């Protein structure tokens with residue numbers, strides 16, 4: 042591994058080294074369709090565009106176009122993390138790049154941080170967290186479903202060339218583990234993040250940050266109200282991130298016709314001391330939220346799964 046490589050082992054796109062057997066590459070056709078391939082000597086890549094022997098890529102450089110036996114050209118690249126996530130196999134719905142970026146920024150995930158996350162799901166957010174904390178930091182991921190845990194482990198290992206030393210991937214419900222943990226940041230992508238609030242207050246030192254990623258408004262309401270009610274959280278903020286792509290072609294410069302309108306909301310909060318310990322006064326709530334909502338009925342409605350299905354744009358093919 043050369044000095045410009047992250048210690049976790051991924052070969053960076055844009056690295057000036059020939060493509061080697063065993064490396065992941067992305068093949069891009071004329072229409073911009075992308076295919077994720079692990080290079081293996083003697084094997085062939087087959088698609089509607091035709092056939093190309095992997096040996097045509099091994100030993101060559103990124104950015105090179107190769108002709109298939111049907112005279113179509115495909116260009117080879119090392120994948121970006123975004124390309125890998127869109128094409129990797131998933132169990133659970135992943136967090137996409139626009140939200141990963143905002144999660145890292147909103148939760149202030151810095152090199153050297155210890156981050157606890159749940160659920161690991163397919164491992165997409167885990168990869169972003171590992172990149173953000175760097176080799177001096179640590180990510181501890183909890184996942185309560187064994188099948189999802191297996192996906193997360195396989196995807197992270199495939200992307201990073203093995204499970205990195207600074208990642209602990211644990212089976213189990215985060216609610217059971219949190220009171221015994223200690224972290225700078227806690228990142229929740231799960232159905233019931235409000236169940237983690239009391240444990241998060243135990244695991245975070247004052248100033249620490251908890252973040253939840255939630256597709257639906259009832260989840261945001263319940264999580265926020267639980268944070269306020271706990272008395273150890275302040276600066277509770279919610280946002281969503283919309284990314285509008287543009288087509289730029291000659292004078293035809295305009296927003297793309299289609300966009301992903303909704304994925305999920307981010308709610309962050311800072312751990313503070315309780316008022317009686319010297320912490321800040323809790324703000325007066327502006328509105329009575331009205332009659333109690335039957336949250337269990339909301340959960341059984343499968344709201345998160347519906348929203349998750351909608352945010353799944355890409356089936357993945359690797």
Ligand SMILES: C[S@@+](CC[C@H](N)C(=O)[O-])C[C@H]1O[C@@H](n2cnc3c(N)ncnc32)[C@H](O)[C@@H]1O
Pocket residue numbers: 133134135136159160161162163164165166167183184185186189213214215216230231232233349
């Ligand atoms: C939407 S997925 C997470 C996707 C993941 N962030 C990614 O980007 O690939 C939600 C996951 O949380 C897990 N989960 C839900 N509640 C949990 C809990 N209390 N403790 C641990 N995992 C939990 C579920 O099994 C599911 O795999």
